[in-house]
Amino acid sequence: MFSRAAWSLVLRNRRHGTRGSHGPGGIARGEGKMPPYTNYYAQRSYPMPDEPFCTELSAEQQALKDKEKGSWTQLSHAEKVALYRLQFHETFAEMNRRSNEWKTVVGCVFFFCGFTALLIWWQHVYVFPEKPITLTDEWKARQLQRILDMKGNPVQGLASCWDYEKKQWKK
Amino acid sequence: MASGALTEPQVHGLLAKRLWFHIVGAFVISLGVAACYKFAVAEPRKKAYTDFHRNYDSMKDFEEMRKAGIFQSTK
Numbered sequence: 532m533f534s535r536a537a538w539s540l541v542l543r544n545r546r547h548g549t550r551g552s553h554g555p556g557g558i559a560r561g562e563g564k565m566p567p568y569t570n571y572y573a574q575r576s577y578p579m580p581d582e583p584f585c586t587e588l589s590a591e592q593q594a595l596k597d598k599e600k601g602s603w604t605q606l607s608h609a610e611k612v613a614l615y616r617l618q619f620h621e622t623f624a625e626m627n628r629r630s631n632e633w634k635t636v637v638g639c640v641f642f643f644c645g646f647t648a649l650l651i652w653w654q655h656v657y658v659f660p661e662k663p664i665t666l667t668d669e670w671k672a673r674q675l676q677r678i679l680d681m682k683g684n685p686v687q688g689l690a691s692c693w694d695y696e697k698k699q700w701k702k
Numbered sequence: 703m704a705s706g707a708l709t710e711p712q713v714h715g716l717l718a719k720r721l722w723f724h725i726v727g728a729f730v731i732s733l734g735v736a737a738c739y740k741f742a743v744a745e746p747r748k749k750a751y752t753d754f755h756r757n758y759d760s761m762k763d764f765e766e767m768r769k770a771g772i773f774q775s776t777k
Contacts (some may be wrong), residue, residue, distance in 0.1 A: 680770035682763065686754045687747065695766075 571620055575627050584620035592617060 564570060571584045588596060592613075598606065599614055606614070615622075664670055682690045694701045712719075768776060 677772060680767060680772050682767065687750050 569620075573619065573621065573626055578623065578626065579619070583618045585617045588617070 569584070571580060571582070573580055585592065595610060595613060596617070598610070603611075665674075679690055679693050685691055692701050693699075767773065771777070
């Protein structure tokens with residue numbers, strides 16, 4: 532979405548030889564798209580693109596555009612709305628409407644997290660080598676006993692939580 | 703679209719208002735965080751150290767460690 536706005540900005544700077552703003556597909560994709568797809572993309576951060584929404588106007592719409600060149604007090608409310616729709620396609624409220632896209636995004640994120648978990652599990656079974664000796668329970672217990680003997684961090688840390696008389700962790 | 707019936711919104715001093723709000727807020731929050739740190743972390747730590755050292759006998763501690771067999775220079 533943002534790349535389209537940025538693309539039209541880039542094209543706008545090169546005035547000579549370019550007409551109108553194209554989507555990121557470029558000219559190869561063809562200018563006219565079948566409805567409901569258009570090349571017109573207004574968004575909250577880029578609400579008023581330079582090209583109007585409707586460029587090919589029927590005779591009736593063209594007559595309305597000619598009337599717009601006169602005094603605007605002569606336009607009825609319905610005509611003003613029609614002119615707005617020709618230029619901008621959607622109101623701000625419609626353009627900024629919420630969608631349910633976030634549910635899809637969150638669902639896909641969780642799905643791929645789960646898939647990654649499966650891959651890691653497979654790795655754990657088939658790829659990882661043996662645990663080193665220093666990670667066995669027996670070694671870890673001897674290591675902890677040695678740290679307590681050396682009274683590591685006796686004020687606020689590990690040895691402060693050990694009761695040396697009763698030989699157990701303090702409650 | 704005359705705005706006769708509505709009150710005019712504030713048009714001047716918007717940046718100043720925002721800056722003032724954030725300056726005051728930053729002051730209050732940083733003082734609050736500093737005070738919380740002092741009373742939740744720094745003071746208890748100082749107290750723990752003074753309590754520890756009040757009745758600390760380093761020679762007794764050393765003897766316990768020596769008996770546990772951790773030293774290389776003595777048994």
